Amino acid sequence: MLVDRFKRHVTYLRVSVTERCNFRCRYCMAEKPFSWVPKENLLSYEELFAFIKIGIDNGIQKIRLTGGEPTTRENLDELIAMIHSYAPDVDIGLTTNGYLLPSLAHKLKKAGLRRVNISLDSLDRNTLHYIAQKDVLPEILQGIEAAVEAGLSVKINSVILRNINENEVVSLFNYAQSIHAQIRYIEYMENSHATNTLQGLRSDEIIDILGKSIPFIPIEKELGGPANLYETADGYRFGTIEPHRHDFCSTCDRLRLSAEGDLIGCLYFEGAKSIKEAIREGNDAETKAILNDVVYNKPEKNMWGVENFEVSSRAFYRTGG
Numbered sequence: 001m002l003v004d005r006f007k008r009h010v011t012y013l014r015v016s017v018t019e020r021c022n023f024r025c026r027y028c029m030a031e032k033p034f035s036w037v038p039k040e041n042l043l044s045y046e047e048l049f050a051f052i053k054i055g056i057d058n059g060i061q062k063i064r065l066t067g068g069e070p071t072t073r074e075n076l077d078e079l080i081a082m083i084h085s086y087a088p089d090v091d092i093g094l095t096t097n098g099y100l101l102p103s104l105a106h107k108l109k110k111a112g113l114r115r116v117n118i119s120l121d122s123l124d125r126n127t128l129h130y131i132a133q134k135d136v137l138p139e140i141l142q143g144i145e146a147a148v149e150a151g152l153s154v155k156i157n158s159v160i161l162r163n164i165n166e167n168e169v170v171s172l173f174n175y176a177q178s179i180h181a182q183i184r185y186i187e188y189m190e191n192s193h194a195t196n197t198l199q200g201l202r203s204d205e206i207i208d209i210l211g212k213s214i215p216f217i218p219i220e221k222e223l224g225g226p227a228n229l230y231e232t233a234d235g236y237r238f239g240t241i242e243p244h245r246h247d248f249c250s251t252c253d254r255l256r257l258s259a260e261g262d263l264i265g266c267l268y269f270e271g272a273k274s275i276k277e278a279i280r281e282g283n284d285a286e287t288k289a290i291l292n293d294v295v296y297n298k299p300e301k302n303m304w305g306v307e308n309f310e311v312s313s314r315a316f317y318r319t320g321g
């Protein structure tokens with residue numbers, strides 16, 4: 001069992017398989033980094049799997065592959081198949097921008113992927129082009145369709161930005177509901193890699209906008225999950241992810257592994273410890289000791305709160321969001 005000093009149980013591992021991305025979203029990787037991590041510094045799939053096995057043996061029940069853009073790393077289905085055949089009950093998910101899903105969705109499902117969370121910030125081609133700094137709407141919509149057809153459980157993630165896509169809160173809701181996918185509105189998390197003029201909408205503003213045309217009630221949050229959930233009269237569920245509220249952190253159950261082998265206790269903070277050497281030496285006892293140490297010292301909460309607000313310097317594309 002992995003338990004931190006605040007008695008939170010860590011059961012969810014987010015694995016970033018690459019920091020690279022085919023988009024340049026203004027809230028995440030507004031500009032191409034000065035240099036990418038050289039390929040030899042990345043953990044191979046075998047090395048990532050060696051760590052994941054230790055995680056599973058110590059209580060990890062849910063794994064999410066993310067990035068950068070995870071689908072840009074070749075043969076992602078091989079890593080999924082390795083995890084799935086080792087632990088068929090472990091819930092394997094993917095967070096993706098969806099651009100490459102038209103050709104990959106079936107293969108990933110066949111390998112053992114259950115769930116896919118797809119980022120979609122706008123249904124207006126020009127607005128999305130502005131946010132992602134690439135003309136991507138048709139491919140993302142095809143990617144979502146391919147994921148649904150492949151039988152994957154789909155969620156939509158939308159970051160709502162003032163004066164950019166705030167007029168699309170309702171249309172994104174209607175679209176997600178029409179494909180039976182849960183939409184989660186994510187508050188923009190201020191970080192130094194984003195365009196510095198961006199301002200996010202807070203969840204109470206988003207809920208106000210929705211409430212003007214759609215009746216719904218708050219329902220109980222999933223244990224450990226980041227989203228506050230709501231339900232409409234016809235049973236459609238949607239959520240808001242509100243990192244600016246600290247109660248979100250008090251039930252945090254997650255740990256992050258970067259593509260380079262850094263184990264990260266919290267999305268907000270720079271703190272991390274590398275498991276690369278221990279994994280490359282096949283030293284399971286040392287890997288386990290680093291894992292326990294990072295879990296034990298997991299920060300209590302982020303600093304995006306109202307009273308203690310500071311912009312994070314951690315890059316989402318390196319940490320995996």
Ligand SMILES: Nc1nc2c(ncn2[C@@H]2O[C@H](COP(=O)(O)OP(=O)(O)OP(=O)(O)O)[C@@H](O)[C@H]2O)c(=O)[nH]1
Nearest residue numbers: 093095117155157186225226241243252254267321
């Ligand atoms: N601050 C903070 N944000 C998080 C955390 N986990 C996820 N998020 C943000 O929530 C958004 C959605 O995350 P996803 O990658 O879809 O993962 P998830 O919400 O855990 O997915 P489910 O397994 O479907 O609940 C992303 O923008 C993440 O950056 C977290 O631990 N802390």
Ligand SMILES: C[S@@+](CC[C@H](N)C(=O)[O-])C[C@H]1O[C@@H](n2cnc3c(N)ncnc32)[C@H](O)[C@@H]1O
Nearest residue numbers: 027028067068069096097119157188189316321
């Ligand atoms: C870093 S991305 C990696 C996976 C994939 N490339 C994608 O976009 O879904 C993971 C999630 O982080 C979210 N994200 C990135 N930067 C963010 C920020 N500054 N604030 C809030 N969410 C952010 C994205 O919208 C996405 O849902």
Ligand code: SF4
Nearest residue numbers: 021023025028068097
């Ligand atoms: S949010 Fe995802 S798609 Fe957008 S730049 Fe970051 S990693 Fe790439």
Ligand code: SF4
Nearest residue numbers: 249252266267301302
């Ligand atoms: S900000 Fe840090 S402590 Fe809070 S939920 Fe996210 S990872 Fe957990």
